[in-house]
Amino acid sequence: MKRIIISVSVLSAVLLAGCNTTESSRNLADPAVPGKVLAQQVCSNCHGIDGNSTNPTFPKLAGQQPEYIVSELKEFKSHDRSDPAGYQYMWGISRSLTDKQITELAAYFSSQKNKPDKSDNAKLIAEGRDIFVHGIPDGHTPACATCHGAEGTGGGNGVFPRIAGQHADYIAKQLRVFKDTNQRPDGTLMKVITNGIPKSITPEQIKAVSTYLSTI
């Protein structure tokens, strides 16, 4: 009986310890938890502690434009962005974040260093580079570099996100979301660009440009 009482007491003490901590909290509904703590304790599970995610399901956030991270988190929170991976994972995560936490999260990930992927498909990379630099003339599709910058690191105060070093699969998925759906109202311009007149961007061109971007 004595052992049982000790066991229960120890267990209760352990379970109740740290009820109100914010130092390593994973509580997404506590405004007192700093954004950096949430980035480390929660976001890092998918996006990586340094913002370089492992699985291409999840975009790399390292080196992303901070204003762009803020705008996307607000799009998720308001449910304006509704692409499947967005609502499946991010609607819930973002639902109770405060503006302050969102700004702090953005500051954390934007200050991390992006690590590009590697590809040994030289032909695909060359095709992709051509689209990035020159666009697709017969589709009247402008060069990606025009808005996203010569290095692909984004600009325009975060209106144009960093696309350099992003997972190829993620870029390809988002290009298809822009082209074929209305799930990302923030990407209206990309919808026009990917549905160029007279020709839309092709699956092969999407593959080429996304592969190239993942390596720079």
Next chain:
Amino acid sequence: MNSYLKLSNFSVVELFRHCCRRIFGIKRPILYLLVFATALLSTNARAVPAFARQTGQNCLACHAGGQFPELTPYGRLFKLTGYTIGKRSIPLAIMGVFGSTNVKGPAATGPGHTATDGTLTFDTGSLFIAGKITDKSGLFAQLTYDNYAGDTNASGHVSSDNTDFRYADRIIDNNQDLIYGFDVNNNPGVQDVWNSTPAWGYNVVPISTGFGAAVGPMINGTLASQAVGTGAYLYWDKTVYAEISGYRTGDGVYSFMTQGNGQQLYIKGENPYLRLALTHEWGAQNVMIGYSYFDVEQYTDPTRTLTNHYRDNTVDFQYQYLLDPHTFTAEITRTNETVNYGDAGAVPDTVNSLLAKASYTYQAKYGAALSYFNISNSSNNAVGGTLNPMLASASEMAGQAGTEGWTPEIFYLPIQNVRIGVQYTMFDKVNGVASGPGTGTYNGKASGDNAVVFYVWGAFGN
């Protein structure tokens, strides 16, 4: 509103049944299906179980390709960090399995229908109490109603099922990552986050045929809801997992975790469970190779004098490829058990278990799986101690026993929290022989135990 609607569905079951019988002449199985379908229709995309309510995420964030209960790398971290991600919510959800099992040989008989005669019925239902308690502690607890607890119609009862309390914390920054935690559970291996442990990896569909009546090693669920374990674990740099736990008889103050599971099994003192796993994740793939050791002394009679000593060494492996629209997973679990008997002069026995499973889902909607099982034992002292139903003479005991077979399965997830599937379990050998002069279900052939299982499996909460 939804909660009210769903609760209403179940609270009017009796009235509904009465009316259906009187007015429409609808029989009970069809009625249950109607009620089940109505319950499904009363849910919407937000109507997901307790953890999903807590995180606001879809099932597939934590479950590979939406196949509950198999976990993704994120699902594992959610569990290892004590079920604490998200915001505290109402920690309740329900799960139900509606289905039928149709055995190839003559089914068992009884008053009313039996578990293997192919009758569509409500088989099992669970209430989950699951969620974040504090910022560093959480629980997963399951109470299960089993309609076939006695293998005769309507003899079911409610019992304590998988239970896992944990406290955990994580030290993480760009230079270090260490999760550590403490755990209390009622099923050796249920605390594991990989699905190659017997508690989670095989027969995850609640009414699966599994490997029939073969006697598996202790770690294959013998002590599920019978023993209570406490332990501590570490997960370092998402690479090395180590755990040490001790299991004791789930009686006294712990009995709430073992209620309703038949006669209490008694084990001697604290029995160690050790677990080590190495993990690696690259691109869309991740892999785990692990080892566990479970050492149990079980009393052989109510007077608790003699014990049999079981030592289970298990090596397990898991692989996953997770990138929409494809999910592929594979698991292999190999256990070798040594049994030393308390009876003076008894020669030790061994039990070997090999379980393997591969599954694929497309768009987290359409899936197929193939499982293989091979359970064998030496019989110096007749492990399992049962007569061999494959053989004609009641005096014949199993020789070098072995039960082996395959289970192909196809399934469909029309919405994220409902899975509908069909399994066919094919026995190549039962208790060491493929055919014999026996009668009854086997009718002289191992294939007499083959069974088709159809199921509708759903989990709800709002």
